[in-house]
Amino acid sequence: MKNKIAFLTIAISMSSCVMVKEYEKININDPDMTLTKRKSLKFETSFHIYRESAMGANGGKTGGGCGCN
Amino acid sequence: MKNLILYMFFGFSVASISQTKDNKEYKRRVLDNVEIDVLSSFYSQKGKNSAVNGGIGTEELTDIAGSIDILIPMNADDILSIGFTVSAYTSASSSNLNPFKHSTSSTSNTSGASTSTSAETKTVIGTPWLASSGASGQDTWLSCNVSYSHWSDDRNEIYTASFSISDEYDYTSIGFNTGFTKLFNQKNTEIGINLGLFLDKVTPIYPTEIETYRRTEGSLNSSFFANVDILNSEGLETDKNSNTTWVATQYNEITNTNRNTYSVSLSLSQILSKNSQFSIFSDIIMQNGLLSSPMQRVYFEDKDDFYIGNPSNIPNYTNPSNVDVFHLADAVERLPDSRLKTPIGFRYNHYINEFLIFKTYYRYYFDDWGIVSNTLSIELPIKLNDKWTLYPSYRYYNQTKSDYFSAYNKNISTSLYYTSDYDLSEFNSSQYGLGLKYTDIFVEKHIFKALGLKNISLDYSMYKRNIDFNSYIISLGFKFIID
Numbered sequence: 001m002k003n004k005i006a007f008l009t010i011a012i013s014m015s016s017c018v019m020v021k022e023y024e025k026i027n028i029n030d031p032d033m034t035l036t037k038r039k040s041l042k043f044e045t046s047f048h049i050y051r052e053s054a055m056g057a058n059g060g061k062t063g064g065g066c067g068c069n
Numbered sequence: 070m071k072n073l074i075l076y077m078f079f080g081f082s083v084a085s086i087s088q089t090k091d092n093k094e095y096k097r098r099v100l101d102n103v104e105i106d107v108l109s110s111f112y113s114q115k116g117k118n119s120a121v122n123g124g125i126g127t128e129e130l131t132d133i134a135g136s137i138d139i140l141i142p143m144n145a146d147d148i149l150s151i152g153f154t155v156s157a158y159t160s161a162s163s164s165n166l167n168p169f170k171h172s173t174s175s176t177s178n179t180s181g182a183s184t185s186t187s188a189e190t191k192t193v194i195g196t197p198w199l200a201s202s203g204a205s206g207q208d209t210w211l212s213c214n215v216s217y218s219h220w221s222d223d224r225n226e227i228y229t230a231s232f233s234i235s236d237e238y239d240y241t242s243i244g245f246n247t248g249f250t251k252l253f254n255q256k257n258t259e260i261g262i263n264l265g266l267f268l269d270k271v272t273p274i275y276p277t278e279i280e281t282y283r284r285t286e287g288s289l290n291s292s293f294f295a296n297v298d299i300l301n302s303e304g305l306e307t308d309k310n311s312n313t314t315w316v317a318t319q320y321n322e323i324t325n326t327n328r329n330t331y332s333v334s335l336s337l338s339q340i341l342s343k344n345s346q347f348s349i350f351s352d353i354i355m356q357n358g359l360l361s362s363p364m365q366r367v368y369f370e371d372k373d374d375f376y377i378g379n380p381s382n383i384p385n386y387t388n389p390s391n392v393d394v395f396h397l398a399d400a401v402e403r404l405p406d407s408r409l410k411t412p413i414g415f416r417y418n419h420y421i422n423e424f425l426i427f428k429t430y431y432r433y434y435f436d437d438w439g440i441v442s443n444t445l446s447i448e449l450p451i452k453l454n455d456k457w458t459l460y461p462s463y464r465y466y467n468q469t470k471s472d473y474f475s476a477y478n479k480n481i482s483t484s485l486y487y488t489s490d491y492d493l494s495e496f497n498s499s500q501y502g503l504g505l506k507y508t509d510i511f512v513e514k515h516i517f518k519a520l521g522l523k524n525i526s527l528d529y530s531m532y533k534r535n536i537d538f539n540s541y542i543i544s545l546g547f548k549f550i551i552d
Contacts, residue, residue: 018341019254019255020255020257020340020342020343022256024343027343028340028343028344028346028420030420030426032428032458033418033420033428035338035346035347035348035418038460038504038526039106039108039546040108040504040506040526040544040546041504041528041544042108042544043108043110043134043136043542043544044110044502044544047114047132047532047540047542051114051492051538052442052468052492052498053436053442053468054410054432054440054466054468055354055410055412056332056354056414057352057412057413057414057432
């Protein structure tokens, strides 16, 4: 699995030789194209952290808080 | 590690202040107006594997939460962010720290024309299947977060430092975060590093029978246990002065109530074309201290079972129809005092056309407690027009069980570590979500004249595990801009 992720990352990185100019980024800059979860889903992420063992790697909080209930 | 994080936290803070100088050249402000995000949510869950009751019983819980986050432009380059969150919950599972209550019954004797009432009998009953009226069944969690971000003049470097504090009845947390982001290749590539430190303090709370046992040093004739019958698995009353009755065979003597979390987060984002971009990020999260929860009961398969309540319902204990007998805990959860978590996440977004965007997320996770997990989610923002966007989504999650997990009454007393918390069990889940957002890019509608409404969002998600657990959450958010 780790090898697959590394391979995928390298493959996509190598294909990224197209330089997109600032004035060409109108679609990239669309508010729904952000590489994070939507802010309105903040509490949904909280319950995932409380109820599931996996956490992190989502650009959010990685610690603190109990969530033991 | 702790010193390194604190050093970077203060180092970046100083760097961001020292770089705040008058710049006569024109540059666009990082943030033009004060922005205010107000978010509220209602969460509800149901399940049959309560951790407080040793892996059996109701998991019913509701939570109402609200937050306000304010972004304030301090100058052209800097943003101050202040956030407050309040979360109030009621939990049937937590309420069953003390599941016991007195039940009074009276019997009457009828002889001929006269009826005489015999003395009332008081018995103690309990059940893992209903909420108790105990104070532990509800609590409020409060949190405050302050963050300061600084952009370099060319907007290719971002420094961030933040501080957070949160508190609830039995838990306090203080957090520090500091981060650095560098953009290059004409802002086509972005790398980031973030260091986090959380210093948490736990106030241990034990289930009633364990707490009483600890306090009375094993006496079953005083305090809570006075005049209470302890039954064996056949429903027969045991002699509380003999060695054939219940004893708390193991329970944690907690000396360290600290829980510290150290994290290093790395990220790489890359624009692939005019319509697509991806990011890959990984955290290394190290936790140490009290990682178990002493409020969670454990039952051992190799120990005799003892109960309080109605003997006729003992064979029916694991059935929700049991309303009056409770299994006395053998021990409370015991887990290692360190844990290393490693998640690796990947996002890929593709702008298909002006109506549709394709957003994906995948995460691979493993830790040194034996849990391996995969998370996959897909969201398809559909732009209905220039004001309304629909967000259908699907999320799949799975995890293997922790090395220390066993089901209700299946742990072994000779194990060093044990838990029946089903959040550490093997399961998979599916979540279906639907969101709707109204956006007014011209901010035409105002409240109190100066408060412009930028958007409103409404989200609903339904979550279901392949074991007995399901939940849903509704979130309502508003974004305002101060002119």
